[in-house]
Amino acid sequence: MSTRDIVHIALFAALTAALGLFPPLTLPAVGVAITAQSMGPMLAGALVGAKRGGLALALFYVLVAVGMPLLAGGRGGMGVLLGASGGFVLAWPIAAFAIGWAYQRARFNPGLPGELAILAVFGIGLVYLIGVPWISAVAGLSLSQAFIGSLGFIPGDLIKIAVVIAVTRTVRRAYPALSQGR
Amino acid sequence: MILSDYIPGTGLLWRLPPGSKLLALAALGTLLLAVPRLDLAALTFAAVIALYLGSGLGWRVIWRILRPMLVILAVIAGAQWWLFDALSAAMVALRLAALLLFASLVTLTTRASDMIAAFERALFWLRPLGVNPAKVSLALSLALRFIPVLGAITAEVREAQRARGLERSVIATAVPVIVRLLKMADDIADAIEARGYDPAPQSPRPTGDTRP
Known part of the structure; x- marks a missing residue:
């Protein structure tokens, strides 16, 4: 791993933290807020690939775990990671890795349908696959109840996918060196 | 920008190595989720409160931590009550509150820099995996x-x-x-x-x- 890789990992961890600065939109549902922060794993995976993207989000998780208030709304510490939304934060490194892997396989140019599919399957599907059973364990609900409670966040997630596609495409145009590096 | 919830102190909890506090947290979390009993949850909740008071952290700190969680706790307990009964609602709410308070206790009594140092020491064991x-x-x-x-x-x-x-x-x-x-x-x-x-x-x- 080169020095540049390490710097990229640190920067995308920090970017995910910065996305938490956008004011969150809390729905009166299960207590999981709609935040711009969940675009962090999508952007990291789509821009710098599986290894760096996944490690960036793993680093973010560690920083939150040691008590930095980096989650949207200034939350942080082990307490939040064990709470209702903890499973989603845990899912981010895995999602970033999967998204990066898929983008790399498509040589960072999967085309619009490809991008939609990658981000929907790994950015939403995979995250819910981990986050929903977590809610059900923490809140003592059945899987289907936890899932229904989380459905309200899907529209927000779809908007985030659109934003991520627009952002990654523009960034790639503005910074073509990105796709040439590994 | 404040980057830590750490409260300076000199009590036993502050002097314990961060690694042991993290292990205790992991053990408590596993125990509480594996044994869903109201008496165990209530006992743990009382014990954690006692730890706060015994360390001189006081009710004000406990309230500061619990206040942002009250809505989530209420929603979760409400769902439990509606779906099952009041007893399981109390169990789930007490269990979650106890865990969150204990986890916050670890963060409150450990400097972020010490936590990172402990993390780096733990990484030493991952060396054979190429870390x-x-x-x-x-x-x-x-x-x-x-x-x-x-x-x-x-x-x-x-x-x-x-x-x-x-x-x-x-x-x-x-x-x-x-x-x-x-x-x-x-x-x-x-x-x-x-x-x-x-x-x-x-x-x-x-x-x-x-x-x-």
């Missing part, structure tokens, strides 16, 4: 430095986009921030390497033998 602790340390310290820098960049870009009437657009903010970020990454990597940083040799450095 290089020095590289992880570099990434950790870089990220800690970048977070306030990035916050400043984001604020700057939003300010600039406000002048164009674009402050509500996530795209108009995110794109310039990310492009500046990537340019910064190149400069920083060059700067680190120009200063002769060796991303830590995998083999241990020879010691003593090189002295004349």
Whole structure:
């Protein structure tokens, strides 16, 4: 791993933290807020690939775990990671890795349908696959109840996918060196 | 920017090594989730409160931690009550509150720097898997430095986009921030390497033998 890789990992961890600065939109549902922060794993995976993207989000998780208030709304510490939304934060490194892997396989140019599919399957599907059973364990609900409670966040997630596609495409145009590096 | 919830102190909880506190948290979490009993949850909740009071942290600190969680606790307990009964609602709420309070206790009594040091020591055991602790340390310290820098960049870009009437657009903010970020990454990597940083040799450095 080169020095540049390490710097990229640190920067995308920090970017995910910065996305938490956008004011969150809390729905009166299960207590999981709609935040711009969940675009962090999508952007990291789509821009710098599986290894760096996944490690960036793993680093973010560690920083939150040691008590930095980096989650949207200034939350942080082990307490939040064990709470209702903890499973989603845990899912981010895995999602970033999967998204990066898929983008790399498509040589960072999967085309619009490809991008939609990658981000929907790994950015939403995979995250819910981990986050929903977590809610059900923490809140003592059945899987289907936890899932229904989380459905309200899907529209927000779809908007985030659109934003991520627009952002990654523009960034790639503005910074073509990105796709040439590994 | 305040980067830690740490409250300075000298009690037993502050002097315990961070690793042991994390292990205790993991053990308590596993126990509470594996044995869903109301008496156990209530006992743990009382014990955690006693730990707070015994360490001189007081009710005000407990309230400060519990207050933001009250809504979530109420929603979860309400759902339990509606779906099952009052007893399971009490069990789930007490269990979650106890866990969250204990986890916050770990954060409150451990400096973030000590926690990171413990984390780096733990990484030593991952060496055989190809994890290089020095590289992880570099990434950790870089990220800690970048977070306030990035916050400043984001604020700057939003300010600039406000002048164009674009402050509500996530795209108009995110794109310039990310492009500046990537340019910064190149400069920083060059700067680190120009200063002769060796991303830590995998083999241990020879010691003593090189002295004349």
